[in-house]
Amino acid sequence: MGRSPCCEKAHTNKGAWTKEEDDRLIAYIRAHGEGCWRSLPKAAGLLRCGKSCRLRWINYLRPDLKRGNFTEEEDELIIKLHSLLGNKWSLIAGRLPGRTDNEIKNYWNTHIRRKLLNRGIDPATHRPLNESAQETTTTTTTTTTTTISFAASTAKEEDKTTSGFVSNDMMMINPVQEKCPDLNLELRISPPYQQQRQPDQLKSGGRVLCFSCSLGLQNSKDCSCGIASMDSNSASSSVGYDFLGLKSGVLDYRSLEMK
DNA sequence: AAATAAAACAACCGCCTCGCC
DNA sequence: CGGCGAGGCGGTTGTTTTATT
Numbered sequence: 001m002g003r004s005p006c007c008e009k010a011h012t013n014k015g016a017w018t019k020e021e022d023d024r025l026i027a028y029i030r031a032h033g034e035g036c037w038r039s040l041p042k043a044a045g046l047l048r049c050g051k052s053c054r055l056r057w058i059n060y061l062r063p064d065l066k067r068g069n070f071t072e073e074e075d076e077l078i079i080k081l082h083s084l085l086g087n088k089w090s091l092i093a094g095r096l097p098g099r100t101d102n103e104i105k106n107y108w109n110t111h112i113r114r115k116l117l118n119r120g121i122d123p124a125t126h127r128p129l130n131e132s133a134q135e136t137t138t139t140t141t142t143t144t145t146t147t148i149s150f151a152a153s154t155a156k157e158e159d160k161t162t163s164g165f166v167s168n169d170m171m172m173i174n175p176v177q178e179k180c181p182d183l184n185l186e187l188r189i190s191p192p193y194q195q196q197r198q199p200d201q202l203k204s205g206g207r208v209l210c211f212s213c214s215l216g217l218q219n220s221k222d223c224s225c226g227i228a229s230m231d232s233n234s235a236s237s238s239v240g241y242d243f244l245g246l247k248s249g250v251l252d253y254r255s256l257e258m259k
Numbered sequence: 260a261a262a263t264a265a266a267a268c269a270a271c272c273g274c275c276t277c278g279c280c
Numbered sequence: 281c282g283g284c285g286a287g288g289c290g291g292t293t294g295t296t297t298t299a300t301t
Contacts, residue, residue, distance in 0.1 A: 014270085014271075015269095015270075015271095015294090015295085016269070016270080016295080016296095017269090017270090036286080036287095037286075037287070038285085038286060038287090049271090050286085050287090051271085051272090051286095051287085051288090052270075052271075054287075054288085055269090055270070055271085056269095056270085058288095059269080059270090060269080087289095087290065087291085088289090088290090089289075089290065090288075090289060090290085101288095101289075101290080102268095102269080102270085102290095103268090105290075105291085106267075106268060106269080107267095107268095109267095110266065110267055110268080111267090
């Protein structure tokens with residue numbers, strides 16, 4: 001048994017798209033818009049699977065795509081977002097106008113991954129490689145705390161040009177570590193400890209969000225700041241905190257959706 | 260100049276989610 | 281409420297291009 005194929009494979013082309021196929025697809029979508037992908041190939045006169053058409057359009061033919069090399073700013077943003085979201089390429093792409101999830105995924109695997117590895121950073125965990133190997137039992141997310149870390153001092157000599165890759169706003173430099181350049185500088189960001197709230201923060205109605213809420217997951221069972229139990233109005237009006245230089249408003253998980 | 264390796268890019272595959280019936 | 285189908289996503293593979301020997 002098993003799932004039926006998404007299309008009739010015997011009568012569909014595979015592999016690279018030809019100019020003519022591209023033109024047909026573009027012309028059809030210009031005339032009819034993005035509709036039912038399954039029926040589009042037939043309607044457009046293409047011997048392609050609907051999925052293939054969708055992919056081709058989204059990744060290469062869409063007029064709003066930005067082609068060309070990634071900028072340093074884009075690199076930085078991708079690293080930040082990946083540290084927060086993991087391999088959620090579509091969400092990351094949603095924060096990079098004109099870039100696609102496939103493009104970012106490829107770019108990550110071919111460029112950024114290696115860049116981080118050269119600097120001794122585990123691209124999967126964003127932690128120093130040696131530490132990642134040792135601390136396999138330490139997860140970055142638990143029900144009550146979240147830890148995201150960056151290594152900053154393991155950059156190799158040949159990579160000096162990019163050693164400032166992790167921007168300053170991502171790092172809280174420990175003075176002790178600063179004196180010991182051989183140590184890994186690590187940033188641990190956790191939900192602020194409730195009792196450490198500043199009086200003026202309380203007065204101004206400022207609210208400290210747990211990590212779940214900073215990602216817009218106010219209804220999550222992982223919520224530890226009480227937002228989950230609040231009514232939606234007061235929750236939505238809550239004040240976020242600057243997480244990795246990205247305001248929590250930016251980090252509303254739902255707002256990252258492309259849809 | 261040819262052969263080979265490495266890197267980059269494009270596309271496919273299978274699974275998951277969500278909406279509709 | 282469960283089944284089904286379409287769309288979407290992430291992982292992986294295949295192909296092409298570029299660099300190196």
